[in-house]
Amino acid sequence: MTKTTCIRNAAWVAAWDEGVRTHVYLKDADVVFTGNTIDFVGKGYDAGANEEIDGSNLFVMPGLVNLHCHPYNQPLFKGFREELASKKLFMSALYDCTAVYRTDDEGRQACAEYALSELLLSGVTTITDLSFSYPGWFDWLDKSGLRAYVAPMYCSATWHTEDGNKVDYKWDEAAGRRAFDAAVKLIEDAENHSSGRLSAMLMPAQVDTCTEELLRDSLDLAEEKGWPIQIHAGQSVVEFQEMTRRHGVTPIQWLNQIGFLRPGAILGHAILLDTHSWLYWPTKDDLALIADTGTSVAHCPVVFSRYGMIMESLGDYIRSGVNVGIGTDTHPHNMLEEMRTAAILSRVADKQTYGITTAEVFHAATAGSAKALGRDDIGRLEVGAKADIVLVDITHPAMLPVRDPLRSLMYTAAERAVKDVYVDGVKLVGDGEVLTLDQKTAGEKLEDAQKRAEKGVPTLHSANLTAEQVSPLSLPIGS
Ligand SMILES: [Zn+2]
Missing domain, CATH: 2.30.40.10 (Urease, subunit C, domain 1)
Incomplete structure (x- = not known):
């Protein structure tokens, strides 16, 4: 019984x-x-x-519904990346900071167990897991007991910066196609997983690293299968300028042109819209495009705020009719702190108190994220x-x-x-x-994984700098 x-x-x-x-x-x-x-x-x-x-x-x-996180690698960056935005790339940490600090499969598994533990402890019950596939991925999700949207990332290009002054794109459409096919197979396996708690999501990784053809095929499949689809967009000035150079329109406007904006589509971040004060762009169309098309936004304020960047403003997005969900993106995977930051930074952006309420942030982290996933059976007590x-x-x-x-x-x-x-x-x-995971042991394994990542920095850095040179400790070590 x-x-x-x-x-x-x-x-x-x-x-x-x-x-x-x-x-x-x-x-x-x-x-x-x-x-x-x-x-x-x-x-x-x-x-x-x-x-x-x-x-x-x-x-x-x-239970809180986390609409955007990367458990497979983010805990590794603790202590390394909090103050490490690129000085010449508009304070993004995506291009030359992240790339030099890599982990292996053992490290990824430690990251996953640690991050999933943090998520559970902060009241998260559903996650959207945006990872590059690694051995044991489903096993860790299964073991955690969390409800999870499995979203293997794929793309047609990778970022590359020779000198830290500009970002180049290494295009390999064939590799992108292979990764797309592998992702589809993987998320079909997720849907059939014996736990019954894994669901499928398509995740063409970034608006600037996927060809129009790859995105259109992804959209067609998402439509056919009824899968939600997410993409990083509006996450850096570099991306914004790259897309306006390529197409003459903003990343959001281009996504609208190719039919990406729709219910069931989720924009990871969407912070740098045409109205953002860092961009001085002459149109004011992006927010209405997102709202009118029924597209959702996954808002992760903490990681951006560390680099001095904020959404302008969450309250405005909500009042414009955008469905917003909340995600943690990076460490700490603490949804409650993320919600606090979302509320406070919205008020800072508005320069007043009444632009957003606690109820609106709570709604975003529960029913808003659920709506983005097309669900009315999670994120609510009913x-x-x-x-x-x-x-x-x-x-x-x-x-x-x-x-x-x-x-x-x-x-x-x-x-x-x-x-x-x-x-x-x-x-x-x-x-x-x-009760299902061992955060302490995972943390000890992370220590070792981080030491291995530290050693690897000079070989990955364009000027062969060490980890200590790239990201000095917050205090000098005394004698
Ligand atoms: Zn992300």
Whole structure:
């Protein structure tokens, strides 16, 4: 018999109200799930349950849906890349900073276990995993227990910079086609995975590294199969200028011309639109194009903010009618901190307080990301939705006083107050510990992987600089 669990008399619940299509607070309410499905959200559940959880010290909320992350390599960059944007490439870290710091398959697996642990601890229950394929990828996703969109990246060109002054593109369409075919096979395998928690997404990697033909074929297949499709776009000044040089229009306008913008399409970042203050571009069309076509944006503010770049502004995007989801992109894979940063930087961009609300950011990280994936059964606590649930300890000192649990969680406590996390009704985090993965051991393996990456820097760097020369420590080592 399938087990029924009742979280009884929860102090606070963020429940989905379909009538107003938003989350609402319920106080002293019950949340009940059977197997992997929620079958009651409200007051006074009077049927039986196999398991009762006392909710009197809990804030119960839907699992967070991470719309953009790269677990296979991002933890490696901790301590190396936070202050390492290219001085001559408009403060992007994509081109000559990332490329010199590489890992191997062993390192990728350590990265994955570490990142997936971080994600779970911050209340994430669904991820969009944008990785270059590596051995064991599905095994780690399966082991974690997370719900995952598998999105192997492919592209027709790679970036290359000889001197750090400009970016060149090494085109190899045949290789791009082979990677596309391999990605399709891989995501078909994901859909058929025995866990039932893996889904397919197409991920032509970047707007400036894919040919129009590759993108059109990707779109046709996405349409035919009903797969969501994501691409990095609007992520650097270099990309913006490259695309305007090639086509005379912005990356967003070009994507619109080739039919990419549509419901089911997701733009990773979309920060550098024609209206962005770093670009001085004469049109003001991009935001409306994204909104009018029903295209979604995966917003990952933390990584950009480290380099001094912000979206202008998240509140404006939402008010313009753009469906926005939230992603973490890089380390720390902490969705709650990402949400905090999203709210604060939107207000900084607006130079006022009221351009965005906590509710809007919470909506983006749950229902907004879910909508981008074409789902109405995740990112919400509602009868019939998946039992992807986060229990927050409202007695944690960092949550007190709890006048408003979302504000306490988002602006102060973050992952410290996340107690239990369920995906498909299975507990994956218990009392703040990941039950399915070993973050500590993964961290130790990451230490070794990072040492190997450090050694490899001079051979990959165009001027043979060492890791220490490329990215000096934040303090000099004294004697
Ligand atoms: Zn990314």
